[in-house]
Amino acid sequence: MKDLRSFQPRRILVCQQRQIGDVLLATPVFQLLKQRFPEAELHLFTEAKCEPLLRHNPFIDKFHLVEKTGFFAELAFYRKVARHGFDMVFNLQNLPRCRMMTLLSGAPVRLSMKTGSWRDWIYTHTVQEVKGYASETKVTLLSPLGIEWKGETPQVFLTDEERQQARAILRSCGMLEGQKLIVIDSTHRRQSKRWPAERYAEVVRLLAEHDTSFTFLLLRGPGEEDDITRLKELCCERGVPSAKLFIPQPLPSIRLSAACLAEACLLIGNCSSPRHMAVAVGTPSLVIPGASGTAWRFPSPLHDELRPALPCQPCDKIQCDEPHCLLQVTPEMVFRKALELLAR
Incomplete structure (x- = not known):
C-alpha cells in the first residue's frame, strides 16, 4: 500500500x-x-x-x-x-x-x-x-x-467543574473581583533554561507598580516548594504585597493548574510544559527560552519569546557556565514585552 x-x-x-x-x-x-x-x-x-x-x-x-x-x-x-x-x-x-x-x-x-x-x-x-x-x-x-497542519493548537479539554474549582482556588488565595492574574513559571530542572529567580522577582515588582490590579500565581510542580517560597520572599523584599502573590495549598493537580492558567491574562516563564498549556487553554505567553530551540513557540503574536541573537543559541545544553542566552534578557525587557502582549 x-x-x-x-x-x-x-x-x-x-x-x-x-x-x-x-x-x-x-x-x-x-x-x-x-x-x-x-x-x-x-x-x-x-x-x-x-x-x-x-x-x-x-x-x-x-x-x-x-x-x-x-x-x-x-x-x-x-x-x-x-x-x-x-x-x-x-x-x-x-x-x-x-x-x-x-x-x-x-x-x-x-x-x-x-x-x-x-x-x-x-x-x-x-x-x-x-x-x-x-x-x-x-x-x-x-x-x-493527505493531511496537513493548518495552525491547529494543542488542546486541554477542561470541564466546567474544573474551571469552577480553579476559580475557587484563586479566591482562596485572596484574588478579588476585578483583579487580573499573571502566572509566573520560574522553575526548570535544567540550569541552561532557568532564568534567575531574582529577575522574575524584579519583573513582578515592575508589573505590580505599573498596575495595582495585577496579581501573580507562582506556579510550581512537585518538589519545587522551596524554589517558589524563595521567589515569593524575593518579591516581598522588593515591596510587592504578599497578598498579591498566590501559592495554592496544597499543590493543585496538573489539570487544575491548567484551569488556573486559563483564568490568567498572561504567562511569563521558562521553556517548559506550562508554555504549551498556555497555548492549549488560550492564554498569551512570554517565554525566556534560554538554550531551547525555536520549535516550541506557537506561531502567533500572542505567544512570544525573548531570545538574544547569539551564534551559540540555540544549543539545547543541559548546563552552561556562561548562559548569555538567559543573562542578556533583562527584567526591563520582559516587563516591556509583557505590556505589549497584554495590550494585544
Missing part, C-alpha cells in the same frame, strides 16, 4: 511518550486523525504521567499507559495492547518503547519519521521530517494521508 490516501483504518494506534509537554504538542495529530477517520477507534500509547492533561479529549478513544516495570512485564504489556488488532500505527517519537510497540503491533501500515538508519525497516512508510513548530512537525507524519 504505497498510496494511503484511500486507506480506511478501523483501529489506529498513536505512540507518543514523554515528556508531558511533548504529549500535549501531539494533540493536533489526534484531532486531525479523528476528523479524517471519524468511525475509526483512536488509541494512544503513552506514559501514565502524561494521561491527566489528555483526559476528556474527545478525539482519543482509549489509552494504553505503560509503567516502568521491567523488560518482560513491559513486553507482556505490548503484546496485550497489540491484541486490539490495529490497522495503522503512527510512531511520533523514535524511542525504544515506541519502536517496540510499533513492531509488536503487527499493523499492516506503520509510519514514522525517516531516520536513515536500520530502524527504518520497522515501518512500511517513513516521512521526511519538516522542521517547524513542534505540533506542525508531528502532523508531518500524516502527510501520506
Whole structure:
C-alpha cells in the first residue's frame, strides 16, 4: 500500500511518550486523525504521567499507559495492547518503547519519521521530517494521508467543574473581583533554561507598580516548594504585597493548574510544559527560552519569546557556565514585552 490516501483504518494506534509537554504538542495529530477517520477507534500509547492533561479529549478513544516495570512485564504489556488488532500505527517519537510497540503491533501500515538508519525497516512508510513548530512537525507524519497542519493548537479539554474549582482556588488565595492574574513559571530542572529567580522577582515588582490590579500565581510542580517560597520572599523584599502573590495549598493537580492558567491574562516563564498549556487553554505567553530551540513557540503574536541573537543559541545544553542566552534578557525587557502582549 504505497498510496494511503484511500486507506480506511478501523483501529489506529498513536505512540507518543514523554515528556508531558511533548504529549500535549501531539494533540493536533489526534484531532486531525479523528476528523479524517471519524468511525475509526483512536488509541494512544503513552506514559501514565502524561494521561491527566489528555483526559476528556474527545478525539482519543482509549489509552494504553505503560509503567516502568521491567523488560518482560513491559513486553507482556505490548503484546496485550497489540491484541486490539490495529490497522495503522503512527510512531511520533523514535524511542525504544515506541519502536517496540510499533513492531509488536503487527499493523499492516506503520509510519514514522525517516531516520536513515536500520530502524527504518520497522515501518512500511517513513516521512521526511519538516522542521517547524513542534505540533506542525508531528502532523508531518500524516502527510501520506493527505493531511496537513493548518495552525491547529494543542488542546486541554477542561470541564466546567474544573474551571469552577480553579476559580475557587484563586479566591482562596485572596484574588478579588476585578483583579487580573499573571502566572509566573520560574522553575526548570535544567540550569541552561532557568532564568534567575531574582529577575522574575524584579519583573513582578515592575508589573505590580505599573498596575495595582495585577496579581501573580507562582506556579510550581512537585518538589519545587522551596524554589517558589524563595521567589515569593524575593518579591516581598522588593515591596510587592504578599497578598498579591498566590501559592495554592496544597499543590493543585496538573489539570487544575491548567484551569488556573486559563483564568490568567498572561504567562511569563521558562521553556517548559506550562508554555504549551498556555497555548492549549488560550492564554498569551512570554517565554525566556534560554538554550531551547525555536520549535516550541506557537506561531502567533500572542505567544512570544525573548531570545538574544547569539551564534551559540540555540544549543539545547543541559548546563552552561556562561548562559548569555538567559543573562542578556533583562527584567526591563520582559516587563516591556509583557505590556505589549497584554495590550494585544
